[in-house]
Amino acid sequence: MKFFLDTANLSQIKEANDLGILDGVTTNPSLMAKEGIKGKAAIEKHYIDICNMVNGDISAEVISTDFDGIVAEGKYLAALHKNIVVKVPMIKEGVKAMKWFTDNGIRTNCTLVFSAGQAILAAKAGAKYVSPFIGRIDDTGWNGMELIHQIRQIYTVQGFKTEILAASIRNANHITQCAEAGADVCTCPLDSILGLLKHPLTDIGLAKFLEDAKKFV
Helix, strand or coil: EEEEEEEECCCCCCCCHHHCCCCEEEHHHHHHHHHCCCCCCHHHHHHHHHHHHHEEEEEEEECCCHHHHHHHHHHHHHCCCCEEEEEECCCHHHHHHHHHHHHHHCCEEEEECCCHHHHHHHHCCCEEEEEEEEEHHHHHCCCCCHHHHHHHHHHHHHHHCCEEEEEECCCCCCCHHHHHHCCCCEEHHHHHHHHHHCCHHHHHHHHHHHHHHHHHC
């Protein structure tokens, strides 16, 4: 399973990249705004900076909701760097645009997916990635991880090549559950990835090793 960082923070991207486990980045307008990135030129530069830091796919999201607008934005974003994957919402016009992008050699990430039916449409449109939002489904009282299992089953049976990119990850346990469920990619905050490092027995064991080592100094 590939690890993507869900952020626009360059320091966090560098930290994850330095760990040697980062495969890509997902961003959206909210994450850009959180970092104070405003204006077309600044956003364009920020995307390019991220692409130059990470040797992997970088999802850049469109904000238009009509076919012509999505296509125009997507063409612009894809032209910024070869690593850019155009992030398109799961709406009727988005599905039409994803098919257009597929036919014209532009890779897409279908975002805001909350059902297996939506995931089927994304795969039929040729999306490179489909992004089911696990945490947001959990917030409604349903089990988001069940959706990952369902999409994995459908994609396997039908032979769809679209990769399952689990999004809206809230903690380290979500990451391991996504790996068990067969997600191809997991995108999450840096804290969730660093949470995989933590276990009390590791801390206890290391403290004992270090204490024992002092006896030989």
